[in-house]
Amino acid sequence: MRTVARGLVVCGAVLGSAAGAGAPGAGAVSGPELSGVAEAVPVAEADLSYHGSVVMAGGRMRVRFVARNHGPDAVPDATVRLRWSVPPGVRQELPEGCARAGERVVVCRTGELAADGLGERAELAVRLPGAPPEVSLELDTVWGGGAVDRNRENDRQRVLVLDTGDTYYF
Known part of the structure; x- marks a missing residue:
């Protein structure tokens, strides 16, 4: 299986990453419950x-x-x-x-x-x-x-x- 990183996108801002996490005017949402939202998700490979x-x-x-x-x-x-x-x-x-x-x-x-x-x-x-x-x-x-x-x-x-x-x- 392949692993990909997934994050939560709200209004164009990626949550749980440095880019857009609270940047002025970025529309990012922050808070303790949202930190670390990005996670590794296994993806099956087939042919x-x-x-x-x-x-x-x-x-x-x-x-x-x-x-x-x-x-x-x-x-x-x-x-x-x-x-x-x-x-x-x-x-x-x-x-x-x-x-x-x-x-x-x-x-x-x-x-x-x-x-x-x-x-x-x-x-x-x-x-x-x-x-x-x-x-x-x-x-x-x-x-x-x-x-x-x-x-x-x-x-x-x-x-x-x-x-x-x-x-x-x-």
């Missing part, structure tokens, strides 16, 4: 990634993926965003833990991810009105359970999917 497959035929797309945490710390939960270049139909049956977050966006929770562990397999089936000949699908992390992810490149996937019935892997 999230998504691997899976997608297939499209006749305007119907099936997406399967698994979230992976390469560690070093566990993540209590995370949220992955799926974004289509063509908006899925208005009425979709989404699996538990997934919800629409916009015209072209669905978000899904991953559940708990152990350090160097895999999450549950997620599977979505969506209809794309008009049966487009190709669609791009992007996956990325929206929220990492409060963990710091220093390698954001492997949690962003973009797949071009042709309406051929072929499976594309990411």
Whole structure:
């Protein structure tokens, strides 16, 4: 785990530090109960990634993926965003833990991810009105359970999917 120093900020003044602690016109609040407000807070580190497959035929797309945490710390939960270049139909049956977050966006929770562990397999089936000949699908992390992810490149996937019935892997 990484440790960061946190202080309390009130009206732009940092409390518990020399900067702004009672400086004239700084709007700082002081007092014995506020001294030493800054403290070390442990921050979890994770490295999230998504691997899976997608297939499209006749305007119907099936997406399967698994979230992976390469560690070093566990993540209590995370949220992955799926974004289509063509908006899925208005009425979709989404699996538990997934919800629409916009015209072209669905978000899904991953559940708990152990350090160097895999999450549950997620599977979505969506209809794309008009049966487009190709669609791009992007996956990325929206929220990492409060963990710091220093390698954001492997949690962003973009797949071009042709309406051929072929499976594309990411």
